[in-house]
Amino acid sequence: MPESSPFKVIIIGAGLAGSLVANGLLNNNVSFTIYQRDSAHSKREGYQIRLGDSAVRGFKACLSQRLAEDIIGKFGQSATSGPTAPCLYTTQFQPVLDLTRLPSYSRSFAINRVVLRDLLIDPVVQSGNVLYGKSFSTYEIMADASTGSERVRVSFTDGSTDECDVLIGADGSSSRVNAAVGAKNLVELDSHWAFLSKGNLPKDRLEKLPVQLQKGPILIFANGVSFFYALYLPSKNKSRPNADSIAYNDTEASFYWGLNVPKSHVTQYTDFADIPDRLQFCQDIMRDWAPKLKSLIATGQDDSGSSGINVIPLRASFQPARNWRERVQRASGESGRGQGHARVWLLGDAIHAMQPNRGMGGNQAMHDCAELLPYLVELNEIATASGRAPTLEEIFVRCAKYEAQMMQRAFGWVRKSGGISIPTIDFDGILGKLVAVIDRLFIPVIWVVLRPFLATPHKEFAW
Known part of the structure; x- marks a missing residue:
């Protein structure tokens, strides 16, 4: 990478999206x-993330073929050997709806977040373009009146600074860059507590878990x-298993669960x-649930090295106005x-x-990378061809x-x-019974009618 390039990008945050777009910049x-x-x-x-077509779109845009194939080779499998979707159950562990049966439901493969992040960040670390222990504080626009450049x-926070032409905030749902630029559309959902846990999955433990979990997640x-x-x-x-059995790497395998509890249910x-x-x-929250479900959350809690049960804040967002930047500039009185x-x-x-119940937060972040990268490459080509940094107008057009x-x-x-409000659906009552009837009687008919018009479902993600 040329050190004297007239165009430079700074990325705040080396999470999944930041690391993925960094690979794209490195490769271009x-x-x-x-x-x-x-x-x-x-x-x-190493909590789990489920990746589908949107994530693969980001891989194709930003990664070398070899790295993309290495990541896809780490995807989890199921008894169906293809991408899966959750199955909805009642608290008595009665099936309500198998979402894989819905023609339009987005399916996905599981992967460990730490495994994915390490694979993505390794080429960037090897290039020497990552600096750790650097917490973003703020930014300012430095204009040179004599040349018109900025x-x-x-x-x-340690007092150091750096300069760039485009700053990218990829610092997550509590983004400081979001607050600094004035978007301020991130919201903490303080009505619930989100309990999370994970653990190892040796073969003897898998055999004790409900067989339904080998077909896909339960919700x-x-x-x-x-x-x-x-x-x-x-x-x-890297090859996919036969549907008849699951031969998996039990040293890397894991289980993951999450329980969202309304604070209004808790008095003590x-x-x-x-x-x-x-x-x-x-x-106690699950005290009236099926014993098989209650036993699931105790799995692995006594393991040596277990991280136990963690509690995290839930965050979501609302869509800013299309002209939010202009509004912020007018309100701040800083003339942009x-x-x-x-x-x-x-x-x-x-x-x-976004809330995690559709499993699309990470997928959409990686889809962002596929859309954002070409505009940064264009700006770099402008700078390389002209020998000057891109103008604000050139950057504004591509940002928009x-x-x-x-x-x-x-x-x-x-x-x-x-x-920005957590759904309060209850499948234990009439709604659950109605959905179960629809699942058994009508979904097969819908499949027959719509199948000729639908894309062939993925058996695996091909490059």
């Missing part, structure tokens, strides 16, 4: 530096509570930090020199955080195109995931 010889708040050796929880000066909505349980079963090699605690025994608390500036772009959860594409697509998924 665009000068960049990625800054990560955590240290290079900080402990990261740059973004990025400041970090329960009841009385304001939601519960998700899924397995990650990576293949021993005002803060989750006050809960002395989180396992017992979760089992700071807040709302087109040289500051937002990526992934930093702009469209990227945001228009991204918002139309991603915020549709934000709304499908519940927007």
Whole structure:
């Protein structure tokens, strides 16, 4: 990568989206530096993420074929050997709806977040373009009146600075870049507590779990509570297994579950930090559920090295107005020199955080990369051909195109995931019975009618 390039990008955040777009810049010889708040050796929880077509679109745009194939080779498998979707159940573990039977439901493969992140960030680390332990503080637009040029000066909490032509905030659902640029559309959903846990999955443990989990995740909505349980079963090699059996790498395999509990259901605690025994608390929430479901959350809690049950904040977002940048500039009175500036772009959860129940947050973030990268490559080509940094107008045009594409697509998924209010669906009552009848009687008919008009479902992700 040429050190004297007249165009440079700074990325804040080395998570999945930041690392993916960094690969794209690296592979297209665009000068960049990625800054990560955590240290290079900080402990990261390996919760599961499910990837589908949107993520693969990002892989194809940003990665070398070899790295993309390495990642796809790490995808989890199921008894169907293809991409899966959750199956809805009642709290008595009675099936309500198998979402894989819906013609339009987005299917996906599981992968461990840490495995994916390590694969994505490794080429960027090898290039020397990642700086760890650097926490973003603020930015300012530095204009040179004599030449009419300008740059973004990025400041970090340790007092250091760096400059670039485009700053990309990929710093997640609590994004400081989002707040600094004035979008301020990220919302904490403080009506619920989200309990998460994961653990190892040796063969003897898999045999004790409900066989339904080998076909795909299970999902329960009841009385304001939601519960998700899924397995990650990576293949021993890159080839897909036969549907008759699962031969998986049990040293990398894991289970993952999440339980969202309305605070209104809890009277004895005002803060989750006050809960002395989180396992017992979760089992109490599930006290009237089927014993098989209650036993699931106790799996692996006594393992040595278990991270136990963690509680995380839930965040979502609302869609900014199309002219949000102009509005912010007018309100700030800075004439576009700071807040709302087109040289500051937002990526992934930093702009469209969404609830996890549709499993599309990471997928849409990686789809962003496929749409954002070509515009950065264009700007770099302008700079290379002209020998000068791109003008604000050239950057503004491409920023506007990227945001228009991204918002139309991603915020549709934000709304499908519940927007900024958590769904209160209850499948234990009449609704569950009605949906179960529709699943058994009408879905097969819908499939027959629509199948000729639908794309062939993926058996595996081909490059």
